Amino acid sequence: MRISQKLAQAHSSPNPPPATFSFEFFVPKTSQGVQNLYDRMDRMYDLNPIFIDITWNAGGRSSSLTNDMVYTAQSTLGLETCMHLTCTNMKVELIDEALQKAYASGCENILALRGDPPLDGSESTGDFKYAKDLIAYIRKNYGDHFNIGVAAYPEGHPEEDLDDLILEYLKEKCDVGADFIITQMFYDADNFILWCDRLRKIGITIPIIPGIMPISTYAAFMRRAKWSEIAIPQHFLDALEPIKDDDFAVRQKGTELVSEMCQKLIDSGHIKHLHFYTMNLERSTIMVLERLNLIEPAKSHEIVGGAELPWRKSLHPSRSKESIRPIFWQNRKFSYITRTATWDEFPNGRWGDSRSPAFGDIDLCATELLRQSPKKAYDLWGSPKSLQDFSKIIILYLQGDLKSLPWSDGPIGDDSAAIIDNLISLNKKGFFTMNSQPSLNAVESSNKIYGWGPKNGYVYQKQYLEFLCHKDTLAKLLDQIDTFNNLKGDNTSSVISYYAVDKLGSLTTNCEEDEINAVTWGVFPGEEILQPTIVERTSFLAWKDEVYRLFTEWVKIFQSNILEIEKSEADEFVNFITKFSDDFVLCNLVSNNFIDENQTIFKLIDALETPDL
Structure with missing residues (x-):
């Protein structure tokens, strides 16, 4: 304007x-x-x-x-x-x-x-x-x-x-x-x-x-x-x-x-x-x-309530009417805007045309994905050499002692307070969390933490959890989820929906190929129901490329010797992260029961009785 x-x-x-x-x-x-x-x-x-x-x-x-x-x-x-x-x-x-x-x-x-x-x-x-x-x-x-x-x-x-x-x-x-x-x-x-x-x-x-x-x-x-x-x-x-x-x-x-x-x-x-x-x-x-x-x-001069949308709106003319985004880039708005800049006919339909040959191309990101200088990255995250080291870094972030992670550009938000103890517990058990949101049921749109959209409205969220876990552990977890869903009966199948993909792109899911799951929505007087945050297959696979490339770029910092640290330290880090990205799978879970008190997903993971690292 x-x-x-x-x-x-x-x-x-x-x-x-x-x-x-x-x-x-x-x-x-x-x-x-x-x-x-x-x-x-x-x-x-x-x-x-x-x-x-x-x-x-x-x-x-x-x-x-x-x-x-x-x-x-x-x-x-x-x-x-x-x-x-x-x-x-x-x-x-x-x-x-x-x-x-x-x-x-x-x-x-x-x-x-x-x-x-x-x-x-x-x-x-x-x-x-x-x-x-x-x-x-x-x-x-x-x-x-x-x-x-x-x-x-x-x-x-x-x-x-x-x-x-x-x-x-x-x-x-x-x-x-x-x-x-x-x-x-x-x-x-x-x-x-x-x-x-x-x-x-x-x-x-x-x-x-x-x-x-x-x-x-x-x-x-x-x-x-x-x-x-x-x-x-x-x-x-x-x-x-x-x-x-x-x-x-x-x-x-x-x-x-x-x-x-x-x-x-x-x-x-x-x-x-x-x-x-x-x-x-x-x-x-x-x-x-x-x-x-x-x-x-x-x-208060423009927005009544918590925010216009639950994510930062672009002012670029081709995106000014964008109202829906995949949740995966919730904490990575820089790479999301860059990645989607040339998706065909944007915004097409709900949020973009996944059939575009340009959709999700990792090379669309002209700058490096790791948004820190080598020295800053080392000062922030050091050189983790074990799962315990890796877990400690994420826990420091969750506790507010670190301001960013390779996959999260800014500090942990106040909206995570309701589940922060659960997230810390997961990281101690080898489930390395990357993104999450608690469930909400009819929270007023003026709420300072969770609110968004016009006044006198109500916002809703499904519990969402995204993490990296070992491929062997994941197999057990998905079996547990399938059993849980089956016990709920055919009328409520896929109470927990999931996507899981490894570095090579091997995907496991219980969702239909063209299924789009709104995980955030709002109801406002005189308005259509707004669904600004979604989970779906094609964008998740594009996000997978970005996640694993982040690990590749992190490794390059130590391989280049630009940090001037001991070779043994660099080698230990490179070996650990390389094996980690080979063995760990990216997974997201959605609890479609939005009146749940944010415990269903956590209880399913706890039931595996995975010992702390």
Whole structure:
């Protein structure tokens, strides 16, 4: 959605927040830095910013990475994204390429900038001299598709001494097609409010969004203020100078000062939205938002209830109406979006065409599936050399002491609390859990942990359990399940449905070939029943490929010797994981009795009397 529309929607609601907010991120220099930033952006999604923006380096350096990050933020993370686009030293061909990629990714917002001039003082060699030229070009070629933002300088521009002329240039950008203004950082609230008055008097009516730079350390605060040539109010200096060597104290006091400045802007009536220059950090920004009491009010501007869906919705245009996903990728949204990007006629019917020749192709994932650097993977998970070691890693994750696993991008969710003790018990017995959900029977859609969808609805879940276990143990378990199902009689056959597959693709199941089992659904007033999470055969086999490839990539880290560890340690790990992936089978179980109290599956496994590892 266009930023101006989102702002209007947020502030015209029956109970609008005092202000909304957004975040700016810059493109990191390393691939692992990019990955870590995705994780940070993912966490900050939960603060519910109106949008984020991603910077563009002058002259087009790292431009392709900017486009990639815009696509990931928009499509995978579900964050409304604004792409910076500078025209200094940019040929029209590069501008066209960047705009087309942004358009294709579903991005509807561009911050059109001139960019920094060449350092040697020469003129730009690009096809556009000023930001207004870039704005006019975007309008000519894309009409109103893009919401276009422009930069402004409340304390003047270093290349121009005359304030009136600076405002005239800003008015020209607005007249040629700008939709909103984002300003340079500042700390003088009184000066900014007077500047806003001047903009309104010369006929600038579009939203003015102040750029807010939180204070994290004294040295960074002073360096950025000097570099941007902005004034620092004396009361800022008086408060920070005595504690400048205490980073913790500076951040605390800086939060107070910046929060007071923001509150003054909001109270002035000119400002309804704050844009934070995060510097790819999160804590300082979050502290300001907390102090302004904006985090909780802002969460209610779009979604009533727990969430829109029980998984993160993509904002890519081809997926915007997606309402159903296989549960297997519940904790792997990055690889799910990448894998399904080219599934034919997506979304076709319920969620995709499994007959497509591209469906489930493991090579669709252009990046490595193991979303950690070798060092980070080693720091997190070490080098397990036995089933006991492997079990301990998963149990640490379940207890909240590890933030990720090779097959789970983020920490364990609160929704697992009801079955966490059972999951820990299973891992001690050699059933290595990968994904699960408890059964739910008519939980209100506003429930903070399990709720999703429109208000006044009810959500339901079948108990789902996915794990790896030894092929010999699995055979005994499936016999036990078949016996259990038969005892229940023909009318309720397959009370427990299952799929099990080994590394080579040998599948065992009690489900029909084209059977689709909804394991999550919701009932809402005046709506069709929504079934957003499913289990079915073809996508499970695609997921199998990903799971076993994760083990392959984990092994490669140790084979490459990039970790510089003892060869004996590396060899032990490689031998263990290689044998593990050969001997262990991927299995999922669904208890179709959703009024069950989450014990049927666990009791069936416990009945095997498998000793602890």
